[in-house]
Amino acid sequence: MPEHxxxxxxxxxxxxxxxxxxxxxxxxxxxxxYVFVFAQNGVEALERLQLEDDIDMVVxxxxxxxxxxLTLLEQIPKVDPNxxxxxxxxxxxxxxxxxxxxxxxxxxxxxxLDFEDLRTTIDRTLRHMAExxxxxxxxxxxxxxxxxxxxxxxxxxxxxxxxxxxxPDYRTFGxxxxxxxxxxxxxxxxxxxxxxxxxxxxxxxxxxxxxxLFMMSSRTLLKGAAIGHDNPGEVLGEVNDLLTENNDSAMxxxxxxxxYDPASGEFIYxxxxxxxxxxxxxDGTSSLLPMTGGVALGLMPGLPYEQESVTLAPGDVVVLYTxxxxxxxxxxxxxxxxxxxxxxxxxxxxxxxxxxTRVVFEAVEAFxxxxxxxxxxxxxxxxxxxxxx
Amino acid sequence: MREGGTLVAKADGRVDGANAREFxxxxxxxxxxxxxxxxxxxxxxxxxxxxxxxxxxxTARKMREQGSKFAVCSLSASIREVFEISGxxxxxxxxxxxxxxxxxxxx
Numbered sequence: 063m064p065e066h067x068x069x070x071x072x073x074x075x076x077x078x079x080x081x082x083x084x085x086x087x088x089x090x091x092x093x094x095x096y097v098f099v100f101a102q103n104g105v106e107a108l109e110r111l112q113l114e115d116d117i118d119m120v121v122x123x124x125x126x127x128x129x130x131x132l133t134l135l136e137q138i139p140k141v142d143p144n145x146x147x148x149x150x151x152x153x154x155x156x157x158x159x160x161x162x163x164x165x166x167x168x169x170x171x172x173x174x175l176d177f178e179d180l181r182t183t184i185d186r187t188l189r190h191m192a193e194x195x196x197x198x199x200x201x202x203x204x205x206x207x208x209x210x211x212x213x214x215x216x217x218x219x220x221x222x223x224x225x226x227x228x229x230p231d232y233r234t235f236g237x238x239x240x241x242x243x244x245x246x247x248x249x250x251x252x253x254x255x256x257x258x259x260x261x262x263x264x265x266x267x268x269x270x271x272x273x274x275l276f277m278m279s280s281r282t283l284l285k286g287a288a289i290g291h292d293n294p295g296e297v298l299g300e301v302n303d304l305l306t307e308n309n310d311s312a313m314x315x316x317x318x319x320x321x322y323d324p325a326s327g328e329f330i331y332x333x334x335x336x337x338x339x340x341x342x343x344x345d346g347t348s349s350l351l352p353m354t355g356g357v358a359l360g361l362m363p364g365l366p367y368e369q370e371s372v373t374l375a376p377g378d379v380v381v382l383y384t385x386x387x388x389x390x391x392x393x394x395x396x397x398x399x400x401x402x403x404x405x406x407x408x409x410x411x412x413x414x415x416x417x418x419t420r421v422v423f424e425a426v427e428a429f430x431x432x433x434x435x436x437x438x439x440x441x442x443x444x445x446x447x448x449x450x451x
Numbered sequence: 452m453r454e455g456g457t458l459v460a461k462a463d464g465r466v467d468g469a470n471a472r473e474f475x476x477x478x479x480x481x482x483x484x485x486x487x488x489x490x491x492x493x494x495x496x497x498x499x500x501x502x503x504x505x506x507x508x509x510t511a512r513k514m515r516e517q518g519s520k521f522a523v524c525s526l527s528a529s530i531r532e533v534f535e536i537s538g539x540x541x542x543x544x545x546x547x548x549x550x551x552x553x554x555x556x557x558x
Contacts, residue, residue, distance in 0.1 A: 246501075267501035269468055312509045316501070316537055335537040357538030358501075361508065389498070397529075436467060437500065 067097045068188050069114070073107040073122040073134065074100075074150070086177040096184070104129025104137065111141045119187050120147040121171075121180070124158050132158065135165040144195070146187050150175065153255065156290030160304070169282055172289060179253075182225075189220040190278070197271055214274035215240055218248060221281050226415075227251045227259050229324050234261065235415035236442035239386075239423065239435070246273050246315070247384045247438035250281055252288050257324055260288045260297075263336065263382040263442050264317040267358075273313060280305060280315045280359070294319045294332035295369035298356060302334065302367070305360035314360040318382060322374075322444060329380060329444070330371040334359045337385055340403060342418070344377030346411040348404045351380075376447035379412050383422065386439035390426045398429050415443040456487030457556065459549060463495035466503030475506040482510070487519050488556040492549055494525035499533055511543050520544075524552040 072083055080100045090096045099117070101107040103126040111117055120138060124131040131149055138145055146168040151158050153172040162170060168187050171180050197213040218240065226234045236249050246266030254260050262284055266277045280301065287300040297319055305315070318339060320331030331339075331351060335358030338350040356367040374380070383403070390398040406425045412418035422441045452459045460481050466474050482489055491507065493499075499507075507523065514521040522544040526534065534540045546552035 265501060267505045269502070312505050312512060314501070314505065314508070335539075337536060353536070355538070355541075357541050361538075362542055385501075389500075395497075436469070 067094050068118045068184075069097045069099065069116050070184065071107060071110055071117045071120045072098055072100050073102070073104065073120060073126070073131065075102050075123065075126040079123075082175075087181070090181065103127055104131065104134035107134055108137055108141060111138065111145065115142065117142075117145060118191065119168075119184070120145060121150065121184070122147060123150045124155075124162070132161055132165060135162060135167055139166065144191070146191055148183055148187055154290050156286065156300075159286045159290060163279075163283065163286060163304070170286065186220060190217065193217045193220060211270060214269065214271045217271070217274040218246070218277060221248055221250075221278060223249070223251050227253065229257070229259075231446065232259075232322065232324050233415040233445045234259070234443065235419050236440070237419050237423065238438060238440040241386070241435050241437050241439075246277055247386060247440040248277055248281060249382070249440060249442045250284065252285060254289065254321065259322050259324075260294075260319065261322065261380075261382065261442060261444060262288075262317060262319045263339075263384060263440060264315050265336065265384045265386075265438075265440075266313065266315045268311075268313050272311065276305075276311075276313045276315070276360075280317070284317070284319065288319070288321075292321070293369060294321055294330055295354070295356075295367040298332045298334045298359060298367040299365070302357075302359040302361075302365055303363050306363040309360050312361075314358040316358045320380075320382075324446075327374045327446060328371055329374055330369055332356055332367045332369040334367060337383060337388060339383070340381040340400075341372060341374070342379045342381060342407045342412060343375070344411050346408045348381075348407055350400065374444075374446040377411075378446050379407075379415070379418050380444040381407075381418060381422065382442040382444075384438060384440040386435070386437040387422060387426055387441060389437065390430050390435070390439065391433050392429050393431055393433055398426055402429065412443075412445070415445045418443045418445070453486075454553075456485065457490065457553065458482060458486045458488070459490045459492060461492045461495065463497075465498040466496065466506070467498065467500040468502040471500070471502035471506050474503060475509065478506065478510050482513075484517060486514075489514055489519065489521050490546075490549060490552040490556065491521075491523045492525050493523050493530055494527070496527070496530055499530060501537070504533070504537060504539055507543065508539070520556045522546050522552045522556055524549055 122131040252260035316336040318336040334356040524546040
């Protein structure tokens with residue numbers, strides 16, 4: 063985070079929002095992280111943006127008198143193209159979320175406001191803006207490609223979750239080890255309605271800043287679609303359609319998305335061209351989640367995405383990974399492969415999510431030896447039962 | 452290799468993020484505007500990354516735009532698996548051999 067406080071304009075017509083934000087964010091305000099200013103509608107917000115050129119980002123409600131949040135989104139770039147906006151929407155209001163995304167909203171949070179989530183989202187947005195400014199200045203200076211990859215890498219890091227979801231009866235953990243120059247992996251975890259959680263793992267087909275930006279939109283669209291639809295298949299279908307619009311560069315993203323319901327143990331998933339995750343049982347046996355026939359996202363609009371489901375038993379661990387794991391090479395040019403992944407757990411059933419992830423990284427590292435890592439390595443785990451994190 | 456309006460191009464070794472651009476340039480250079488069909492023979496390809504798949508996709512799109520046909524053929528088991536997992540087998544024509552590809556494209 064930059065040293066000076068970040069100035070955030072909150073736009074909402076509800077009179078108690080100002081007091082609530084100041085109260086719930088008081089620690090960050092006192093620590094000098096944020097300064098909040100307020101406006102009650104889009105017109106007031108634009109006036110403030112014109113008067114105060116040090117506003118970094120906007121958090122705006124949608125329904126407001128005089129000028130609504132969606133209209134405001136269109137107007138912001140005319141005043142200051144470097145300001146990013148986060149939209150506050152009703153849970154599952156996909157239509158407004160979609161419009162907001164199309165009009166350049168960076169991210170969104172849902173009502174009723176979860177201040178922890180808002181804080182994470184604000185930090186993510188500000189981090190992104192810092193990287194973005196750096197990317198712009200790098201481009202201006204025509205620095206070497208290496209530097210651009212460095213910026214892309216930071217953007218990539220900035221969208222990964224830093225906290226892992228957990229409940230009384232489940233745990234999650236994830237890690238990504240970037241390759242030096244190539245890569246496009248990311249993962250995400252989402253709190254959904256009725257105590258369910260969404261887990262996503264994905265791999266973008268390219269490298270550099272354009273791929274990093276494609277990754278950002280994939281992640282945000284996925285988050286939007288995930289809270290708009292209950293079915294993982296519909297989620298991937300929606301993200302695919304949105305990504306395919308204006309995708310002339312033929313970039314694509316292999317994406318696995320699953321929804322876990324701790325109450326029933328059911329894990330419903332759809333797979334858009336991604337490596338099939340592994341389910342490891344307490345006795346060390348394991349099996350791959352059957353593919354659902356989906357194509358990687360961003361290639362062609364209107365494709366159907368089927369879903370499947372599996373019910374997890376206590377002690378089961380779902381291991382999601384990217385091809386950086388299975389396609390890691392050793393000195394003899396052999397691939398790590400799925401069988402070696404299964405063998406890791408055969409004699410050592412995982413005792414925790416964190417451990418399951420760690421042993422995958424260690425096994426790949428030991429296998430590769432001196433052979434340089436050519437792709438990002440990502441592993442995400444979901445454990446059902448009385449596990450430690 | 453060109454027969455009639457059909458170009459047969461071969462890719463070999465590894466295509467990954469490091470050489471995908473080169474692979475793309477080679478394909479662009481090889482394909483001529485009046486080629487009616489392009490067959491990409493992948494028999495000697497040992498590895499392809501997603502960056503390589505993207506080059507194949509762009510080639511397929513370009514061929515479609517110029518009203519020409521495109522197929523890949525002779526995939527090894529591991530390359531075929533990459534096409535299947537990513538779902539590329541549903542959007543790109545995959546043939547067992549050059550002869551089958553020629554027959555399929557001339558249908």
